[in-house]
Amino acid sequence: MSFWKKLFSGGEQKMTSYEDFWNWFVQNEPEFYRLVKTKGDVAGEFLGKALPRLREIREGFHLLTAMPEEDTAELAFSANGDVKNMVFMEEIVAAAPELARWKFTVLRSPMDMETQGINIGAHAFTKDNIHFYAEKDADYPDEVSIVLVHEELAEDNVEVITHGTYIFLDHLLGEWNFATLLDHVSVKSSAEVEAELQPVHQLFEFLLEREKAFVEKYAGVKKDTENDQFALLEAELEDGSPLIVMVDTDLKDWDAKASHPWMLVVSFAYDGYANSGLPNEETSSLMQEIEDRLLAELKDQDGYLNLGRQTGDDTREIYFACKGFKKASKIIDQIRQEYADKIDLEYDIYKDKYWRSWERFLPK
8 A cells, every 4th residue: 555545545455354364364464473483572563563454454463472383374354253253263274374473263272281381470371270169059960060169268368269269160171161161160169069070171071071972962853933822911110111032932841952952032122202211103114124033034943042032121132042153143244234224233152051041031
């Protein structure tokens, strides 16, 4: 780009694709490599420049860099544990060029905790002072609930030890495993132990065994919802404004809920001031159009169950229970971009094997 083009365009052109980013990266690669190799100002002169460019394409990117081998620099694209963004980390790494001096990684990798640990202040977190055991709940047999026990946990250090133990676990498992293999994690002291302790370095193997059993149990499970019955429920919020809920009542007592362990919530924000928090006819029509798009793309036979929706207080939320989350992330992100100038659409995806976040809407 010429000097005059830069001057009148206001600087570098905005990035709109992964190709734009990688072209820019290649142009700056010698300096980025030098910074990582010599342990220069990586945060300011490399990551501090790369992240804003990435976030011109989309939000949710985080970067980590290291020198795993003497002549190889590594750049890891992290979603910082947010599962709805993980598929985009895969996409950008898949689009990366082959560069002899670089290794590009999807998400944070597990660390070798056999020889490594972490330190926070005067406290160490290693395989030698952390153990675990699994909690069981007969009402939720497929949930994986882990208790981590740090031998130094006491009343005067609860916050730092708990925080450090969670960080240790994230490093031990890596970003993908931490987000997908666990349902619940808690940290307790040795005095609170309720089961036989296991070495923490055996945790990953334990989780893989639980995941294998879970996948085998629900591998062929599908649910046909074409003829399901929906109930329309009405309630009042604290300020007296209406809340309207529509739910698939046939799914209420389904005994295989855990087969669709991911909860997808698509949220619309609108101005309902003139209608007691409810949408006007034009907004209702627009939201129905988007919902129809979602239902056409996220089908029950593919592992996406439409549980229903709630509308009120200037917001509509649509709920899906999903077998997986990557496809849903891509579809909804694309739809959000298409309708960005018409309505405020956001979404979230989280693990909820027994749909407990949806139970409050179901008729008793």
